Amino acid sequence: MSLPIVTSAPGKVIIFGEHSAVFKEPVIAASVSSLRSYLLVTATDDENVIELDFPDIKLDNKWKRQDIAVLKECAVSAASSSHNELSQELGVALEPLLANLNDPLHYHAAYCFLYLYTCLCGAKTGLKFTVKSTLPIGAGLGSSASISVCLALAMGILGGHISDSGDKLSNSDLSFVNTWSFIGEKCINGTPSGIDNAVATYGNAVSFQRQDDNTIKFERILDFPQIPLILTNTKIPRSTKTLVGNVVKLAEREPLITKPILSAMGHIATRGAEILSSLSDENYPVLLELVRLNHGLLVSLGVSHPGLEVIRSLSDTMKIGSTKLTGAGGGGCALTLIDKNASDSEIDEFKSQLQKDHGYVSLSTGLGGMGCSYVSSEKLKGHVASLATVFARDTTVEEIDSVLLPNGGPLSWVH
Ligand SMILES: Nc1ncnc2c1ncn2[C@@H]1O[C@H](COP(=O)(O)OP(=O)(O)OP(=O)(O)O)[C@@H](O)[C@H]1O
Numbered sequence: 001m002s003l004p005i006v007t008s009a010p011g012k013v014i015i016f017g018e019h020s021a022v023f024k025e026p027v028i029a030a031s032v033s034s035l036r037s038y039l040l041v042t043a044t045d046d047e048n049v050i051e052l053d054f055p056d057i058k059l060d061n062k063w064k065r066q067d068i069a070v071l072k073e074c075a076v077s078a079a080s081s082s083h084n085e086l087s088q089e090l091g092v093a094l095e096p097l098l099a100n101l102n103d104p105l106h107y108h109a110a111y112c113f114l115y116l117y118t119c120l121c122g123a124k125t126g127l128k129f130t131v132k133s134t135l136p137i138g139a140g141l142g143s144s145a146s147i148s149v150c151l152a153l154a155m156g157i158l159g160g161h162i163s164d165s166g167d168k169l170s171n172s173d174l175s176f177v178n179t180w181s182f183i184g185e186k187c188i189n190g191t192p193s194g195i196d197n198a199v200a201t202y203g204n205a206v207s208f209q210r211q212d213d214n215t216i217k218f219e220r221i222l223d224f225p226q227i228p229l230i231l232t233n234t235k236i237p238r239s240t241k242t243l244v245g246n247v248v249k250l251a252e253r254e255p256l257i258t259k260p261i262l263s264a265m266g267h268i269a270t271r272g273a274e275i276l277s278s279l280s281d282e283n284y285p286v287l288l289e290l291v292r293l294n295h296g297l298l299v300s301l302g303v304s305h306p307g308l309e310v311i312r313s314l315s316d317t318m319k320i321g322s323t324k325l326t327g328a329g330g331g332g333c334a335l336t337l338i339d340k341n342a343s344d345s346e347i348d349e350f351k352s353q354l355q356k357d358h359g360y361v362s363l364s365t366g367l368g369g370m371g372c373s374y375v376s377s378e379k380l381k382g383h384v385a386s387l388a389t390v391f392a393r394d395t396t397v398e399e400i401d402s403v404l405l406p407n408g409g410p411l412s413w414v415h
């Protein structure tokens with residue numbers, strides 16, 4: 001395997017079914033292929049270390065060969081056991097390597113990295129992993145899944161599980177990345193449903209339902225319609241792990257109340273999928289209604305935030321469309337599905353009021369597009385200097401996009 005290598009994965013928007021997905025209800029989500037994470041793997045100067053450089057969260061950490069070597073046995077056993085649960089033994093063995101990381105953002109990112117690395121690459125050293133993302137972190141757009149997918153794909157190639165000589169990722173490559181990025185999501189989030197990593201792996205749009213036996217009913221929706229929506233980032237920080245944990249606790253405390261709420265959310269996702277598969281001017285208002293219903297149920301589970309209600313309330317007042325939180329909620333992003341009667345100037349006014357009065361940022365983006373992808377070292381020849389520049393600290397989104405964004409930049413991506 002020659003270096004450098006670059007991998008990438010998109011963010012996602014959940015249209016219907018966040019939180020209920022964790023309780024094995026159906027969920028529909030689409031990739032946001034213009035907002036992505038990118039991972040560059042290079043050789044380190046000191047071949048006795050592995051280095052993790054996550055400039056977006058100001059984390060740069062190195063581990064020595066002997067620290068990694070002691071994990072070998074439990075990593076082999078974790079890699080060969082069930083891929084639905086994390087290995088407690090490996091978790092305990094990793095603790096001393098994470099002991100200096102007090103910020104939970106750092107801890108979970110490094111835990112995900114080390115868990116995947118030891119399982120997929122063994123005790124190899126001499127590698128540096130640098131991650132840059134154009135996705136807002138912790139805002140509901142699947143940043144954690146996109147970095148897990150980047151890591152799983154790169155480590156799949158480095159560990160010899162995925163060949164980097166083809167011109168396409170095979171179904172079994174994608175299934176490998178999906179399985180291991182789910183493990184990475186577990187390291188960051190505890191009990192994810194697997195929807196975020198599935199969308200970041202496969203791209204486009206996906207309908208997904210975890211079954212009671214933990215298998216997944218999964219459909220790739222290749223002709224997902226472009227629905228007119230506005231994403232608004234409140235920039236209110238929150239953690240998916242905490243929000244999902246709170247809903248799980250509520251469901252344990254009040255099963256008779258929460259079960260019908262969660263199953264109603266599942267019915268919304270099923271109905272939403274039906275409407276999206278035959279979207280027309282006639283049934284479009286039903287989609288708006290489903291967004292309103294879905295948000296109301298999420299509010300009842302306690303995962304909204306006054307800052308998100310500002311967006312919902314303004315879109316109702318101005319009759320712009322229907323708003324729901326997207327992702328885990330508690331802050332982060334809301335999506336507003338635009339009412340076809342809303343004029344362009346009203347939509348502009350809606351965005352600028354949210355910006356002026358609350359400092360919120362509107363993200364205009366299409367849905368769907370490329371899932372995980374990589375550029376092999378062969379195809380990176382001639383680009384090494386520009387890669388060093390964009391993966392440095394403090395590069396802007398525009399600078400990153402100009403070099404790395406698939407379908408626009410100079411690199412030829414395999415996907
Ligand atoms: N660019 C990045 N660099 C390093 N770590 C990151 C990056 N992006 C995400 N992470 C990790 O993922 C965590 C955020 O994940 P979290 O699941 O809370 O939010 P999200 O994935 O953005 O939103 P959601 O899960 O609701 O879609 C961070 O705490 C960090 O550990």
Ligand SMILES: C[C@@](O)(CCO)CC(=O)[O-]
Nearest residue numbers: 018019021192193327328
């Ligand atoms: C809140 C949640 O439903 C979506 C987070 O993007 C959690 C999950 O499904 O893993």
Ligand SMILES: [Mg+2]
Nearest residue numbers: 142144145240
């Ligand atoms: Mg996440």
